[in-house]
Amino acid sequence: MADTNGNKNGFAVHVRNVTKTFGTGEAQVVALKGVDFDARMGELLMIVGPSGCGKTTLLSVIAGTLVFEAGEIDVFDSPLHRLKNREVTEFRKRNVGFIFQQFNLIPTLSILENVSVPLLINGVGRVKAEKKAREVLERMGLAGRENDRPTLLSGGQQQRVAIARALVHDPRLVICDEPTSALDKDTGAKIMELLRDVARHPDRCVIVVTHDNRVFKYADRMTEMEDGRVHKVHENYSQYEQKGNH
Amino acid sequence: MYRLALKMLLGDRAKYIMLVGGLTFASLLMTQQCAVFFGLLSWTTSHMRNMRASIWVVDPKVEQINEIKAMRDTDVNRVRSVTGVAYAVPLYAGVIQARIADGSFKPVQLIGLDSATLVGRPPVVLSGRLEDLRLPHTVMVDELAIERLSLRGGRKIGIGDTFEINDREARIIGICKTDRHFFGYPYVFTTYDEAMQFAPKTRKMLSMVLAEPVKGWTAAQTARQIENETHLKAFTEDEFNKSTIKWFFKNTGIPASFGTTIILGFIVGIVVSGQTFYSFVLENLRNLGALKAMGASNWLLARMLMLQALTVGFIGYGIGVGLTVLFGFAVLKTGQPPFLLPYQLPLFTLVVIIFICMFAALLGIRKIYKLEAAVVFRG
Structure with missing residues (x-):
């Protein structure tokens, strides 16, 4: 299922007519109104738009962390809309890496342990997991900090740990929710460079949700959302800029 | 993951101490109060250990060993004549x-x-x-x-x-x-x-006639024979023990008052550990949500929570029972208050503590099962 390399129409993520509502009755809010969306392999795709337009909801349904009511989502040819809960969890475990706005590192664990978590969840033994985590941390420039607690690191360093954690099990889809909004400009730029490097892999796709316009330039493509729908797709940042968006 | 679960638990020092403290208190209260209660009950039958006999013959109206109705001296010979x-x-x-x-x-x-x-x-x-x-x-x-x-x-x-x-x-x-x-x-x-x-x-x-059965007869058989032939009441040791304890249960407020304290220990254990563990889960909800997003199944997270709950349970239980044993050593030297700790009692407390821990874990597990992994994306 999820481990096949073939991609529908050459897309890593293929979303068709997806609808998601929250609440019931008068309090019902339609967050996604028949969204169509694609993401390619080897690209860093940004989903942008104003607050409340459905960016994070779209990201959640693509990642398989939120159940949607209607539509179809294929990620690496795995039809999420047809999978059972347990299969979706299994899919996420193997194929998705997460980078969160608030880093979501577990404060009582060391950096090495935090980075090992996805491997441990995948059933890798502790020694092997920590060896791999050490290698990834070294690539992130965090060698020597393995035994520190996350709280001892700066925001940028914590986000690098989060990236290491997202990549340690070699996922094909990396989901990033506002990865730079808690960081200053320079640190944010470094993080985005890192993510762009991560995306430069033919078998990988990085999707970033952000409203931080300082980092838009790192996008290979940009999907603009408005009121629960995909409003425009820009093939590059210049196109987005030319349309007077910046 | 289990090792990390324990590190997550031990890392939150305040909650950990609160959980262990609550379970220690519950375990101590239940074990110690039960031991004092059993000790007190054992005092009610101390006559039988101080004057040992297989068969105790008393007036037909006697229900327990501490309330004896005098009989005629000739009753000894009547009992002696029984087959x-x-x-x-x-x-x-x-x-x-x-x-x-x-x-x-x-x-x-x-x-x-x-x-x-x-x-x-x-x-x-x-x-x-x-x-x-x-x-x-x-x-x-x-x-x-x-x-x-x-x-x-x-x-x-x-x-x-x-x-x-x-x-x-x-x-x-x-x-x-x-x-x-x-x-x-x-x-x-x-x-x-x-x-x-x-x-x-x-x-x-x-006051009483103490008797022994002949070879080939059990104490119970002989006791029944004595009752049939003399119309006196004859108890075996075990029967008299039970009858005496039953009398104290029926006619005194001792079991109720000790029972109240024991139930209080149970409630304190449930409330303190349940509430603390639940708030531990609530405070870690984002982290648990992140684990869930990363592919940790509900069952894996449930096992992690059960391990955490049982760990504090066993530590609290160990300290609680340990303190009870120390209390026991101290009081056995002075002779009071009464204290009796049969091996079944720590086992009973262990079962109750495990129940409390599982209840506390269940509160958290329920929360985790309802938790949407997407919670980690909310700001």
Whole structure:
């Protein structure tokens, strides 16, 4: 299922007519109104738009962390809309890496342990997991900090740990929710460079949700959302800029 | 992941201490109070351990060993004549005032043993010879009697010393060890004949008949035979034990008051650990959500929570039972309050603590099952 390399129409993520509502009755809010969306392999795709337009909801349904009511989502040819809960969890475990706005590192664990978590969840033994985590941390420039607690690191360093954690099990889809909004400009730029490097892999796709316009330039493509729908797709940042968006 | 679960638990020092503290308190309260309760119950049947016999024959209306109705002396012979009885001896048991050297009175539990056989003798003689009880006006007293019958601040009485029972001199010829009695009276052993002299005269003086079955008969068979032939009440040791404890359950508020404390311990354990563990889960909800997003199944997270809950449970249980044992060692030296810790009691507490932990874990597990992994994307 999820481990096949073939991609529908050459897309890593293929979303068709997806609808998601929250609440019931008068309090019902339609967050996604028949969204169509694609993401390619080897690209860093940004989903942008104003607050409340459905960016994070779209990201959640693509990642398989939120159940949607209607539509179809294929990620690496795995039809999420047809999978059972347990299969979706299994899919996420193997194929998705997460980078969160608030880093979501577990404060009582060391950096090495935090980075090992996805491997441990995948059933890798502790020694092997920590060896791999050490290698990834070294690539992130965090060698020597393995035994520190996350709280001892700066925001940028914590986000690098989060990236290491997202990549340690070699996922094909990396989901990033506002990865730079808690960081200053320079640190944010470094993080985005890192993510762009991560995306430069033919078998990988990085999707970033952000409203931080300082980092838009790192996008290979940009999907603009408005009121629960995909409003425009820009093939590059210049196109987005030319349309007077910046 | 289990190792990380434990690190997550131990990392939150305040919650960890609170959880262990709550479970320690619950475990201590339940075990210690139960042990005191069992100790108290054991005191109600101490006569049976201090005057051992297979069959206890009493008036038909007697329900428990501490409330004896006197019988006629001839009843001993009636019991002796029953088929299946190897031997039967008279026994006197009554609470009598003893007067000590300064003229003050102390109640004592006077036990009169059959002069010929001394059946019903105390289990452990610490000093002196039991056979010397056959000498006139002699008694063997227990350690508590030494405390009670000695003058306050003066030297302890011992072998050769005297005191008065019912205006008659009683000379101590030995000291024995007994199990303390429910009413707290010291034991004073003498012969049945001597007891008849010490005790105030009443129409009937025989308290009980102690009997043994012949070879090939069980105590229960012989007891039933005695009842059939004499219309007296005959208890085996086990029957008398149960009957006495049942009487205390039915007629006193002791089980209710101890039961209340034990239930309180259980409730404190449930509330403190349940509430603390639930708030531990709530505070970690984002982290748990992140684990869930990364592919940790509900079952894996549930097992992690159960491990955390059981870890604090076992630590709290260990400390609680350990403190109870220390308490037990301390009180057994002084003799009070009563304390009895059968091996079933720590096992019972363990089961209750595991139940409390599982309940606390269940609250968290319920939350995790309902938790959407997407919670990590909300700001």
